Amino acid sequence: MGRYFWLLFALLAGRFGIAQSADSSMAITFTGAINLPLAMKPMHALAMEAWKVSFGREPGAAIVLNDADKGVLEATAHFNYRSAKLNGREETMGRVSYRVRIRSENGTCSVGVTQFKHQGNKAALRGGIDLGLVTVSGPPLGRTPGLSPWGAKNILAKVRARSRSTADRVIRAFVAAMQATASDR
Structure with missing residues (x-):
């Protein structure tokens, strides 16, 4: 009997599909990327400006790494975060650090902003709450003591939105500065 149950389950799963989450x-x-009629080294110098x-x-x-011969620039930065919600506000207040990688090649310069990581306020009365790596979707990767799963997921969604707006703003400023500097030359 159990064998037929699993066979029926496999047939139904194959027919209707089991949704996989992202x-x-x-x-x-x-x-982001920008195309300019420049060789790699002048493109890298322009990226530095x-x-x-x-x-x-x-x-x-x-700046963590600046290799003009390979056209690579790696750096770190952060932004300060403070939750608008009262739940865990003091504990989650802190900084979100991120990494920037700029790659210059012949005719193109690409920029990537990644590895956003939330670190809570260590000076808070109950200690800081770290949400850790900001992921594409879903709840935090690790357990968040002091916050309910729903609260942690909600605050991470706000951190994710703030990360998106910060990255968009800074990438646009970088590309605009590249265009402006290139047109001046």
């Missing part, structure tokens, strides 16, 4: 464990990533007036103005901005 992989929510992937880090959220934002990208654009860096100063876009990503370089963000809080905690620091």
Whole structure:
């Protein structure tokens, strides 16, 4: 009898399908690119100039790797986050750090902003609540002591939206600075 149950289950699952959820464990990533008629090294120099007036103005901005021969620029920065909700407001207040990777090639420069990571307020009375890596969708990857699963998912959605707006704003500023600097030359 049990064998027929599993056979029926397999047939129904194959016929109607079992919905698979999107992989929510992937880090959220934002990208942008600009095409200019420049070789790799002049493109990298232009990216360095654009860096100063876009990503370089963000809080905690620091260049981690600058390799002009390979056309790679890697950096980190962060933004401060404070929840509008009263639930866990003081504990989740903190910073969201992220990584920037700029790759210059012949004729194109691409930029990626990824690995957004939330760190809570360690000075809070009950200690900080870290939501960890900001993922594409779904709840936080780890357990969040001090917050209900619904509250953690809701706050992570707000952090995700803020990450999206910050990345969009800074990528647009970078691309605009690249265009403006290239037109001046």
